[in-house]
Amino acid sequence: MYAWNWPTLTVFWATWNQWRKVVLDKQIIRDGMDWQQVESALNLSGVERARWPLIFEGLRAMEAEALEFFNSNQE
Numbered sequence: 001m002y003a004w005n006w007p008t009l010t011v012f013w014a015t016w017n018q019w020r021k022v023v024l025d026k027q028i029i030r031d032g033m034d035w036q037q038v039e040s041a042l043n044l045s046g047v048e049r050a051r052w053p054l055i056f057e058g059l060r061a062m063e064a065e066a067l068e069f070f071n072s073n074q075e
């Protein structure tokens with residue numbers, strides 16, 4: 001863990017349960033992070049708006065990895 005990743009990780013932890021979900025064939029599938037909740041977490045955490053793009057980029061990478069993990073465990 002690098003220090004410059006810490007803000008991204010703390011926002012991810014703050015929103016770990018804020019996933020959009022859909023029901024397909026009687027299964028609940030995570031579709032992605034709820035980005036409105038992420039924005040709220042950024043605001044409430046007091047993260048400077050200038051840092052948002054870098055944090056957003058990191059969150060997108062974490063979201064992609066998490067979705068791959070979730071989807072591989074659905075089968």
